[in-house]
Amino acid sequence: MEFKQFGNRWLIRLEKGEEIIKSILSFSEKNKVFSGSLIGIGATNKFSLSIYDPGLNEYIEKVYEGDYEITSLIGNISLYENKPTLHIHITLGDRNNVAMGGHLNYAFISGTCEIVVDEFSAQIERKLDKESRLKLLNLK
Secondary structure: OEEEEEOOEEEEEEEOOOEHHHHHHHHHHHHOOOOEEEEEEEEEEEEEEEEEEOOOOEEEEEEEEEEEEEEEEEEEEEEEOOEEEEEEEEEEEOOOOOEEEEEEEEEEEEEEEEEEEEEOOOOOEEEEOOOOOOEEEEOO
16 A cells, blocks of 8 residues: 555555455554545445445445446545444446445455545544444534
8 A cells, every 4th residue: 555645635556465444454553544535536446335224224235256347436534433434335347237235344455446535624433323224424
């Protein structure tokens, strides 16, 4: 992973074999970036997506392998119980240009991944919602 800062904006480049979630969390802790938004593009060959089922109050996970373009990676960084946490959604395209997406659990880079992080000037925290069991942004 390489990264460079431009004011409150960071540019991150992940390399083949690196995992997106772990890499962004490592970047966040190393640079004390605990709140912000992120976008990215790249390629992956092994990843896990989830869709939240409100009837069950849980995420349903599926694991995929194969060559996919990351056409859109979007999310945020915040704090939960004083630790950086990520909420990221992803859209991917296959060889037939068929897209799929969902909540990103992990993705290993097969070529490269370029991520832009816009750091917020204030810390944003999450709070567990007991009913949905989701860690919701606490904006109060």
